């Protein structure tokens with residue numbers, strides 16, 4: 570996708586096709602090499618986003634709906650009652666709106682709907698599940714479970730580049746307190762490239778080290794409620810909500826206790 574300056578037609582840069590919906594939609598404030606631009610239009614057929622330089626008192630962030638379904642499990646490992654899997658998934662994304670946030674406070678000052686098509690991707694994912702009775706016995710409050718899973722997902726995405734040679738922008742994640750295909754709490758981390766690029770696979774094989782490092786990164790971060798160094802993600806399509814830092818540590822402990830017992 571080419572970024573075009575409206576006044577001159579000059580190409581000022583490019584953005585990956587898969588991220589253009591979330592960052593270069595009409596109305597987006599686009600930061601390119603430290604300069605801010607306002608996107609006038611995104612033409613998906615011509616692969617161009619037309620924009621002009623603008624100093625604006627707000628930033629924008631897209632809201633995205635992501636669905637994931639399991640096509641086939643290729644390998645799995647039981648960590649007591651928790652299950653770690655590697656396999657093929659279908660991921661679908663749709664950017665549905667964007668929020669305007671006043672800078673620097675971050676206060677939301679408006680939301681605008683977008684009409685963008687769904688994109689889908691068949692790729693490889695690593696995922697782990699925790700059965701409902703294990704969650705209930707652990708004492709983790711049901712209301713905290715979605716935020717705990719989401720926070721664990723974000724931090725694990727942030728740390729996978731230490732175990733697989735990738736960039737956090739090459740991978741994505743989905744977490745849910747109850748997934749239709751597993752019937753359980755499930756956290757997925759998937760390769761952002763069609764067919765997979767081996768990152769999820771590395772995650773599966775290094776899962777104990779990777780998820781232990783994830784747990785440590787969250788537990789040792791000195792912030793109170795979660796910050797960009799631990800559980801907040803710059804690419805979250807859900808505006809980093811809900812996130813439960815303490816719940817994430819408790820959830821990862823449940824998973825890792827099972828791994829160490831095997």
Ligand SMILES: [Zn+2]
Nearest residue numbers: 790792796799
């Ligand atoms: Zn933190």
Ligand SMILES: [Zn+2]
Nearest residue numbers: 805806807809
């Ligand atoms: Zn998220």
